[in-house]
Amino acid sequence: xxxxxxxLSGTSEMPLVNTVNTVGQSDAPFPVSSVFQSDSVQFPRxxxxxxxxxxxRALALLTPLQRHLVRLIPVLFHHHHxxxxxxxxxxxxxxxxxxxxxxxxxxxxxxxxxTLPQMPLSAPALEGIYTMGSTGSFGQNIRSDIDVxxxxxxxxxxxxxxxxxxxxxxxxxxxxxxQLEVNFYLVxxxxxxxxxxxxxxxxxxxxxxxGSAQRWLLLEEFYRSQICLGGKQLAWWPxxxxxxxxxxxxxxxxxxxxxxxxAALWQLYKGLEKPHKALLKVLLLEAYxxxxxxTVLISDLIWQRTAGxxxxxxxxxxxxxxxxxxxxxxxxxxxxRLEIARxxxxxxxxxxxxxxxxxxxxxxxxxxALVSNWGWDAILIAMLDNCEHWHAGQLLWFxxxxxxxxxxxxxTLLLFAASREMASNMxxxxxxxxxxxxxxxxxxxxxxxxxxxxxxxxxxxxxDLVLSRAEADSANGYSLYRLNDNSRGELLYxxxxxxxxxSWACINGIATDKTRWYxxxxxxxxxxxxxxxxxxxxxxxxxxxxxxxxxxKQDLCNPWHFTQVVMLLNMDDDPTAxxxxxxxxxxxxxxxxxxxxxQRRNMLGSVDVLCLNNWGEYHCxxxxxxxxxxxxxxxxxxxxxxxxxxxxxxxxxxxRKLGSQLSRSVLTLLQQAARLSRHQxxxxxxxxxxxxxxxxxxxxxxxxxxxxxxxxDAKSLYQQFSRGQLLELPRPELGDNPLAGLPELVQRxxxxxxxxxxxxxxxxxxxxxxxxxxxxxxHYIQKDSDINAMVSQVSxxxxxxxxxxxxxxxxxxxxxxxxxxxxxxxxxPFGVAPxxxxxxx
Numbered sequence: 125x126x127x128x129x130x131x132l133s134g135t136s137e138m139p140l141v142n143t144v145n146t147v148g149q150s151d152a153p154f155p156v157s158s159v160f161q162s163d164s165v166q167f168p169r170x171x172x173x174x175x176x177x178x179x180x181r182a183l184a185l186l187t188p189l190q191r192h193l194v195r196l197i198p199v200l201f202h203h204h205h206x207x208x209x210x211x212x213x214x215x216x217x218x219x220x221x222x223x224x225x226x227x228x229x230x231x232x233x234x235x236x237x238x239t240l241p242q243m244p245l246s247a248p249a250l251e252g253i254y255t256m257g258s259t260g261s262f263g264q265n266i267r268s269d270i271d272v273x274x275x276x277x278x279x280x281x282x283x284x285x286x287x288x289x290x291x292x293x294x295x296x297x298x299x300x301x302x303q304l305e306v307n308f309y310l311v312x313x314x315x316x317x318x319x320x321x322x323x324x325x326x327x328x329x330x331x332x333x334x335g336s337a338q339r340w341l342l343l344e345e346f347y348r349s350q351i352c353l354g355g356k357q358l359a360w361w362p363x364x365x366x367x368x369x370x371x372x373x374x375x376x377x378x379x380x381x382x383x384x385x386x387a388a389l390w391q392l393y394k395g396l397e398k399p400h401k402a403l404l405k406v407l408l409l410e411a412y413x414x415x416x417x418x419t420v421l422i423s424d425l426i427w428q429r430t431a432g433x434x435x436x437x438x439x440x441x442x443x444x445x446x447x448x449x450x451x452x453x454x455x456x457x458x459x460x461r462l463e464i465a466r467x468x469x470x471x472x473x474x475x476x477x478x479x480x481x482x483x484x485x486x487x488x489x490x491x492x493a494l495v496s497n498w499g500w501d502a503i504l505i506a507m508l509d510n511c512e513h514w515h516a517g518q519l520l521w522f523x524x525x526x527x528x529x530x531x532x533x534x535x536t537l538l539l540f541a542a543s544r545e546m547a548s549n550m551x552x553x554x555x556x557x558x559x560x561x562x563x564x565x566x567x568x569x570x571x572x573x574x575x576x577x578x579x580x581x582x583x584x585x586x587x588d589l590v591l592s593r594a595e596a597d598s599a600n601g602y603s604l605y606r607l608n609d610n611s612r613g614e615l616l617y618x619x620x621x622x623x624x625x626x627s628w629a630c631i632n633g634i635a636t637d638k639t640r641w642y643x644x645x646x647x648x649x650x651x652x653x654x655x656x657x658x659x660x661x662x663x664x665x666x667x668x669x670x671x672x673x674x675x676x677k678q679d680l681c682n683p684w685h686f687t688q689v690v691m692l693l694n695m696d697d698d699p700t701a702x703x704x705x706x707x708x709x710x711x712x713x714x715x716x717x718x719x720x721x722x723q724r725r726n727m728l729g730s731v732d733v734l735c736l737n738n739w740g741e742y743h744c745x746x747x748x749x750x751x752x753x754x755x756x757x758x759x760x761x762x763x764x765x766x767x768x769x770x771x772x773x774x775x776x777x778x779x780r781k782l783g784s785q786l787s788r789s790v791l792t793l794l795q796q797a798a799r800l801s802r803h804q805x806x807x808x809x810x811x812x813x814x815x816x817x818x819x820x821x822x823x824x825x826x827x828x829x830x831x832x833x834x835x836x837d838a839k840s841l842y843q844q845f846s847r848g849q850l851l852e853l854p855r856p857e858l859g860d861n862p863l864a865g866l867p868e869l870v871q872r873x874x875x876x877x878x879x880x881x882x883x884x885x886x887x888x889x890x891x892x893x894x895x896x897x898x899x900x901x902x903h904y905i906q907k908d909s910d911i912n913a914m915v916s917q918v919s920x921x922x923x924x925x926x927x928x929x930x931x932x933x934x935x936x937x938x939x940x941x942x943x944x945x946x947x948x949x950x951x952x953p954f955g956v957a958p959x960x961x962x963x964x965x
Contacts, residue, residue: 168357171359175351179260182255198223207239208241212291213290218249218250219245221356252371253274254352254358257349261440262472262487267474271307272309274292275313316373338390340376340379341409344421361431379419382541391530395530407449407465407533438490446465477505479509517617552912557681559934564741571624583633588639590613590644593643601620630661630669641653664692676963677964681956683878684875684877685738685766686764687737690733690775691775694778695732700779700780700782724815727785730747731756733756753790753793753816757832762875764798773794775791801829821833869949869950870893870942880937880940882895888907891942922936941954
């Protein structure tokens with residue numbers, strides 16, 4: 125372990141990049157060593173030494189129990205026995221090439237009370253087991269998971285792979301019981317060398333696998349960060365020659381330009397959970413693209429330094445990644461993005477320099493010198509070290525910075541891809557799902573409520589919250605503040621409507637049922653407690669306090685629909701506060717709260733609709749005036765039409781009086797709108813009367829949803845209302861339905877806000893029906909075309925179209941395949957296997 129000890133002590137480190145240089149002072153290229161011309165016989169020895177150093181560093185960052193668990197990873201795939209964790213079937217492939225249990229592994233078995241079987245092994249099923257990613261690097265912290273590649277023998281069939289996959293899943297659960305997250309990925313030894321990537325059942329796009337979004341860039345990340353736990357040594361150095369004793373997965377030096385776009389989309393998707401980590405990787409893609417096709421990869425830089433004898437902490441994959449990003453941003457003169465990237469790197473390391481109890485491992489002094497070179501003061505470092513206790517305002521600011529920077533990098537990579545006039549090699553269905561998922565997080569709709577990424581914070585709940593209202597109407601008419609220890613307000617959030625502010629606080633866990641609410645006076649800044657507001661928030665928490673909604677691939681492939689609708693009444697305008705009547709008389713006389721008394725006064729002043737759809741998006745829409753309830757019902761009807769019977773419908777009244785009466789009346793209308801919208805047929809329109817104030821309105825339900833109209837002058841219809849509460853009109857002259865000419869199946873899928881293509885192959889021609897974001901129709905026959913070519917062409921045009929890139933961004937069209945099955949028209953999302961649709965994404 126002499127080499128490992130030297131590496132851990134930090135000796136023979138390379139000097140830091142001089143980050144205080146002005147642009148142009150550090151323009152010399154990274155040193156290119158002549159070691160590539162050296163005797164290649166030495167390369168396996170050099171690589172093996174680096175592997176020992178990396179493994180020692182990885183173990184040094186773990187707890188004693190975690191070290192034993194990591195040593196057990198190859199043991200449990202080499203041995204297979206009913207008494208060992210992960211056992212699932214006697215036919216499960218097992219065994220690792222050239223592996224034997226080390227004394228440390230046997231000690232780990234003893235500590236975990238595991239007995240290894242004494243039986244001969246059959247032909248090994250695994251060529252090697254390797255970690256990749258942040259394990260053993262500057263990027264490893266106490267929250268880091270461990271990603272493990274299981275490179276299996278190429279002869280394994282699908283049944284054997286399924287058993288091996290199942291064993292790996294069981295082992296992931298077993299490691300999880302010890303609070304160690306280990307993710308296993310099955311890798312075919314020719315997965316990267318085949319002309320077409322080998323995308324089997326274990327390599328589909330999912331939460332932990334990028335599918336076809338990236339290929340060679342994924343392999344390059346594996347090369348630069350891998351640690352061999354058992355099996356063949358990996359030949360990852362440049363120009364490695366085939367050798368039966370080594371594992372070669374492919375040459376990463378011919379990364380196609382088309383892959384940068386897919387990889388950027390994938391990193392944006394991963395950034396929805398871990399934006400600080402994703403930002404570093406998307407900036408690396410941007411740096412790589414800036415020097416394409418003469419890109420010097422990080423794996424090359426690490427090998428050059430290693431072959432030159434550098435096994436120091438400075439030759440670490442995450443540290444070199446930061447160096448490449450820093451150099452690129454300094455050359456671009458982009459100090460703002462560089463500062464955010466530095467904070468992301470510091471936070472990813474998980475080292476807290478200001479804490480006296482921080483372990484001073486092999487990274488500590490290196491990072492301390494780096495921070496000193498950046499010129500950070502003690503206040504900034506202490507603020508970053510306190511990230512577990514950031515309040516919502518700090519998190520929101522940092523989230524916005526990360527999102528803005530990631531989108532800027534994506535735009536740069538999109539222009540890079542467009543300038544080379546190339547198409548992405550991604551599967552069209554995967555491209556659609558990724559962009560649809562990104563659209564739910566990055567679209568610019570002001571009515572969308574952002575789900576706050578807590579990053580490192582354990583809890584953002586506040587004991588006291590303060591609201592203030594601007595004197596004049598503005599886009600940010602309401603402001604939400606927290607009270608800190610000095611009773612000074614710190615801004616958390618701003619929105620145009622009170623309901624939006626309250627909903628945001630409830631959705632993100634900032635408000636609890638114990639939170640005290642205050643209004644701040646504009647004149648003197650004094651605070652006034654509001655018990656009514658506190659009760660409204662408690663009711664709202666009961667509707668929004670559940671776990672995050674599960675979003676499946678089928679959800680993203682299909683049109684959106686509501687899964688929950690909450691209507692908040694009289695949040696901004698409360699006519700009941702000016703009403704002098706008695707509530708008991710309203711109940712006794714069964715009077716309508718929409719036309720109360722002789723003056724027929726409407727007690728509903730405003731309606732705010734908080735809605736959650738099956739894409740996982742929260743929106744809050746505001747309606748005011750006498751027709752507020754009609755506007756709200758017309759808005760929610762299309763989303764209810766596509767929803768199932770299990771959609772959640774609730775009404776919360778903020779009215780000072782008549783709260784229960786208003787809630788019952790609006791909930792009855794809402795439930796009726798959901799029922800009639802779902803079951804309405806295309807041949808008829810249902811008409812329902814509703815008196816609001818002095819005016820009699822008609823509500824028209826058809827296949828598109830709901831429309832309403834003043835019927836004061838429609839005498840014939842008005843007279844018929846006395847015969848019943850619901851009319852069925854065979855020819856809908858009112859409430860015109862622009863979708864009436866479409867097949868009923870297509871009508872059910874029509875959704876505003878997204879462009880939809882309904883495609884049907886008719887011999888050599890393609891029948892194309894298009895509904896744009898406003899449900900305007902276009903129908904044509906495309907001669908001599910097939911559905912795959914059409915979808916690919918439209919997707920390519922959308923991705924690289926300058927107008928969409930700026931305005932629509934990720935709002936990709938949806939594609940549906942129309943077929944006749946047993947004489948009936950059927951419809952299915954294009955390009956997604958039925959067994960994949962139910963998987964969470």
